[in-house]
Amino acid sequence: MAELNKDKLGQFQKQLGGYMNAGAAVLMISIGHQTGLFDTMANLPASTSAEVAQAADLNERYVREWLGAMVGAGIVDYKSNADTYYLPPEHAALTTREAGPENLARMMQFIPLLATVEDQIIDKFHNGGGVPYSEYNGFHRVMAEVSGAQFDAGLVEHMLPLVPGLIEAFETGVEVADVGTGSGHAINVMAQAFPKSHFVGYDFSEAAIATGRAEATSMGLPNAEFEVRDAATLDGSRQFDYVTTFDAVHDQAHPRAMVKGVHAILKDGGYWLCADICASSHVGENRGHPIAVFGYTVSCMHCMSVSLAYDGEGLGAMWGVHKAREIFAEAGFVDVIVENINVDPSNNYYVCKKT
Numbered sequence: 019m020a021e022l023n024k025d026k027l028g029q030f031q032k033q034l035g036g037y038m039n040a041g042a043a044v045l046m047i048s049i050g051h052q053t054g055l056f057d058t059m060a061n062l063p064a065s066t067s068a069e070v071a072q073a074a075d076l077n078e079r080y081v082r083e084w085l086g087a088m089v090g091a092g093i094v095d096y097k098s099n100a101d102t103y104y105l106p107p108e109h110a111a112l113t114t115r116e117a118g119p120e121n122l123a124r125m126m127q128f129i130p131l132l133a134t135v136e137d138q139i140i141d142k143f144h145n146g147g148g149v150p151y152s153e154y155n156g157f158h159r160v161m162a163e164v165s166g167a168q169f170d171a172g173l174v175e176h177m178l179p180l181v182p183g184l185i186e187a188f189e190t191g192v193e194v195a196d197v198g199t200g201s202g203h204a205i206n207v208m209a210q211a212f213p214k215s216h217f218v219g220y221d222f223s224e225a226a227i228a229t230g231r232a233e234a235t236s237m238g239l240p241n242a243e244f245e246v247r248d249a250a251t252l253d254g255s256r257q258f259d260y261v262t263t264f265d266a267v268h269d270q271a272h273p274r275a276m277v278k279g280v281h282a283i284l285k286d287g288g289y290w291l292c293a294d295i296c297a298s299s300h301v302g303e304n305r306g307h308p309i310a311v312f313g314y315t316v317s318c319m320h321c322m323s324v325s326l327a328y329d330g331e332g333l334g335a336m337w338g339v340h341k342a343r344e345i346f347a348e349a350g351f352v353d354v355i356v357e358n359i360n361v362d363p364s365n366n367y368y369v370c371k372k373t
Contacts, residue, residue: 043091044126046084047113051089051123055084056113059105063118066102079253101139101202119361127160128312131318139319146181148326151223155319158226162201165264169204172361180357181289184260188212192259195220197249197280198266202230202242208262209234209242218258222248242323252279261290265365267345268294268337269321271330277349284372292368296358299338309364310336339366347371 050056058074059065067085071078085103088094093113095104105113113123133156138149151157178184188194191214194261196205199219209217219242221227227244234242250272261280270276280290297304297313304310317335324333333341339356346354359367 044129046087047123048126048130060110060114064102064104107332119171124163148323150327157348168362169207176359176361181291188215191215194260195258196262201226206233206240209239218243243282250275253284254282257285258283259288265291268333268335269326271328273333277345281350288372290370293365295335296366297336297338299340
C-alpha cells in the first residue's frame, strides 16, 4: 500500500462523517415534513419539547429526540437556560408547506423511500435487470406532492409562456396532451385555467390515472380527460395542437419510442414543451452540479432501474442536454430551444416545434 497523506486522510475522514450526519438529517427532515412539525414550529415562539408536541398533537418523547437531531443539524435553535426550541423564519421559508415550491423538506422524502429498495438494487448490481414501479411504495405520492407545488406556483405563469403564442391559443381553444402525466395535476391546473381548451393526460399507471380523474371530478373539469396508455405506443391516430411532458422522458423504458410518438401526435407547426433534469450528458461536467449526488442516486435507485425492469434503455435521470438533443433530433424535432426558469431551476425546458 502506498504511503498515506495524513492530512488528506484526515480531511476525507471528516468528509465521510459529514455525509453520515447529513444522511441522518435527511431522514429526520423527512419525518419533520410528514408529521407537520416544521409547519407547527413556524407558528410557535421559542417552546419546550412538551409545548411543541402538544401543538403538533404528537408524542413528546419522539418530538424531543427529533428536536435534538434538528439542533445538531443547525436547523432548530436551542436555548439551554430555558430548554426551548425555535425554528427561525429563514429556515421555515425552506421547510414548511407555506413555502410552496421552495419547501425542500418535501424533497427529503425521496431518500427514505429509495432506501426501501436498497436490497433489491444491490441484487441488480450483481445480476442486472431493474426494480419495477410496483416496488416503490409511495413514490407517486411524493412525486405528485413535489411536482404539484411547482405546477400550482408556476405552470400557467412561468412554464407555459415559454412556448410562443401558447397562452393565446389555450385561451381560444385547442387540443392538448400531457404525456407521462403521472397523477395528472398538470392537466387539471391547465384545464381549470383554460376552460375553452381540451386536455388529455396519458400514463401507463392505472393508479396515477385514477388519481388524476378523481381530482378532475372534484374540481368540476369537463375539459380534462385521462387515459391509461404506455407513452411508447403513441401512434398519431389522435392529433394535438400542443403536447407537454414534465420530468417523464428519462423514466421511460423506451424514451426514443416515446419521443417519436410525441412527434407523431403533434400537428404540423405545433409545439412540444418538455421539462427534464438540467444536467450535462458528460459526468465530468456535472461535478459542480448543485444536486449531482442526489440526481445520480435517484437515477440509479429509481429512474434507471425502473426503465431496465421493463427491458428498457435505462437512460437515467442525468441523461443531460446533449443526449436530449440527440434523441429529439432523431425523432424529427430539429428546431429546439432550451430555456430555464427561476421557479424550477432543477429542470431544462425544451421548446420543440414540429416543422
